[in-house]
Amino acid sequence: MPRRRTHLARDLALLLLALGAPTLVLRQRHGRGWIVDDVVTAVTVSGLVCLAAAIGLALTRRAPGPVARETALYVVVGTFTAIGAGIGTWRVLDDQVLAQGWLGLLAAYAAVALHVGLAITARRRPAR
Template sequence: MLLAVGGPTLVLRQRHGRGWIVDDVVTAVTVSGLVCLSAAVGLALTRRAPGPVARETALYVVVGVFTGVGAAVGTWRVLDDQALAQGWVGLLAAYVAVALHVGLGVTARRRRPAR
């Protein structure tokens, strides 16, 4: 969960070459996208089979929306600074993470425990 929140935070705090942890826009967007993707894959791999629907779906929705906002802001930063292809790789990773969160949220439904 910390990765899912920490990834977009790198981009959200980035303004005019000054960031919270990373000062370079391209590096911040790339690291943010890769961190978001690793968090999404981690959530997908550790998903429990018989989970409560409301909490599980809400988790995927909240994390997916936050990742989507981070990807949108990252897109704005990359377009504004006319960044290199490395920035676009990070954005692609962030958008794949958003799609994975949406897929996990859609497929989260009450499953009966195996007997």
């Protein structure tokens, strides 16, 4: 009987993207950042990567799985994304950034909403 594939590398890559993207904004202050020096670029890239990771996590939901761990994962990642989006909002308002920064923030808020939706709809699924 063949072993079922677990796709651990894909899950870890999505998790690292989801947790790594908000760190672009967390260290950003008045044009000096940890990785990216521009506030607009940091907020935009962070928001878009958070949204891409959230969509990836939504498309690759594992079945069956322990519900408590799956819900906790979405809550932790969603909380960290929300913190990044909140700090990004502060940076955008502080530097009076134009539309590109707001697009990144909109993407980050959409990622937070998607994580909340995934955490709410997580339920035990029957084995295939």
